[in-house]
Amino acid sequence: MSGAAGVPILMYHSVRDDAPPETAPLAVSPGAFRDQMAVLEDRGFTPLPLSAVEAGVEAVKPVVITFDDGYADLHSRALPILTDFGFPATVFVTTGWLDDAGPDAAGRPLDAMLTWAHVAEVTAHGIEVGAHSHSHPQLDQLRDGPLHDELTRSRLSLEDRLQLPVTTMAYPYGYSSERVRRFAADAGYSSGYAVANDVAADVSGFAIPRLTVQRTTSLETFAKIVEGEHPFRKEKALTKGYALVRRSRYACGKVLRRES
Numbered sequence: 001m002s003g004a005a006g007v008p009i010l011m012y013h014s015v016r017d018d019a020p021p022e023t024a025p026l027a028v029s030p031g032a033f034r035d036q037m038a039v040l041e042d043r044g045f046t047p048l049p050l051s052a053v054e055a056g057v058e059a060v061k062p063v064v065i066t067f068d069d070g071y072a073d074l075h076s077r078a079l080p081i082l083t084d085f086g087f088p089a090t091v092f093v094t095t096g097w098l099d100d101a102g103p104d105a106a107g108r109p110l111d112a113m114l115t116w117a118h119v120a121e122v123t124a125h126g127i128e129v130g131a132h133s134h135s136h137p138q139l140d141q142l143r144d145g146p147l148h149d150e151l152t153r154s155r156l157s158l159e160d161r162l163q164l165p166v167t168t169m170a171y172p173y174g175y176s177s178e179r180v181r182r183f184a185a186d187a188g189y190s191s192g193y194a195v196a197n198d199v200a201a202d203v204s205g206f207a208i209p210r211l212t213v214q215r216t217t218s219l220e221t222f223a224k225i226v227e228g229e230h231p232f233r234k235e236k237a238l239t240k241g242y243a244l245v246r247r248s249r250y251a252c253g254k255v256l257r258r259e260s
């Protein structure tokens with residue numbers, strides 16, 4: 001299934017101030033995140049769930065908002081802002097990093113992470129869930145057995161705990177080899193998301209590019225990124241013939257504003 005052409009897929013990590021050194025470069029302040037969402041609204045973008053874009057749903061200036069790893073501030077900081085705007089998003093969860101992973105804990109979380117209850121709660125408020133491996137290894141460095149385990153364990157535990165199908169994944173560190181992509185398909189995923197700082201010309205397959213938003217991304221640069229004018233975007237003609245559809249809203253009522 002081929003998705004809509006020229007869809008910017010934004011990649012966030014953390015939305016917080018005072019992030020630890022490991023995540024600080026990719027931690028966008030809540031104020032900047034709110035300003036960025038306002039840019040999307042003011043410029044007439046339509047944030048869509050990944051599943052809608054993958055299914056070929058067309059919209060005026062579609063954009064996808066994604067978060068990697070599953071930091072606690074997705075629930076405490078980003079979700080209330082997304083809810084204010086009525087924007088859907090997707091989180092790619094590293095299952096072994098979750099705060100209450102318990103005996104399944106694996107790898108080394110870089111900051112406070114979501115709990116399973118948080119993950120369930122965000123899914124009830126317009127956030128889709130994809131996998132991001134179990135322990136966040138460099139997948140291409142793994143032998144076949146551990147690679148298969150990383151890919152399947154994260155998907156199956158998410159599906160088991162959330163009772164939702166999980167068909168998408170994002171590669172830790174944004175990188176995949178041809179072998180990793182083949183294993184991802186074998187592990188039951190239908191798509192894989194990378195980091196290539198390019199607009200996705202075709203939202204299908206296992207090397208779908210995303211655009212990095214980081215702490216130093218100014219509002220002006222953010223606007224250029226989503227409009228496809230940023231220098232890191234390769235020269236590609238964007239298809240402008242989007243069918244007009246009624247703007248989708250995914251507002252979901254009141255969200256408890258909790259500190260993590």
Ligand SMILES: [Zn+2]
Nearest residue numbers: 068069172173
């Ligand atoms: Zn990650």
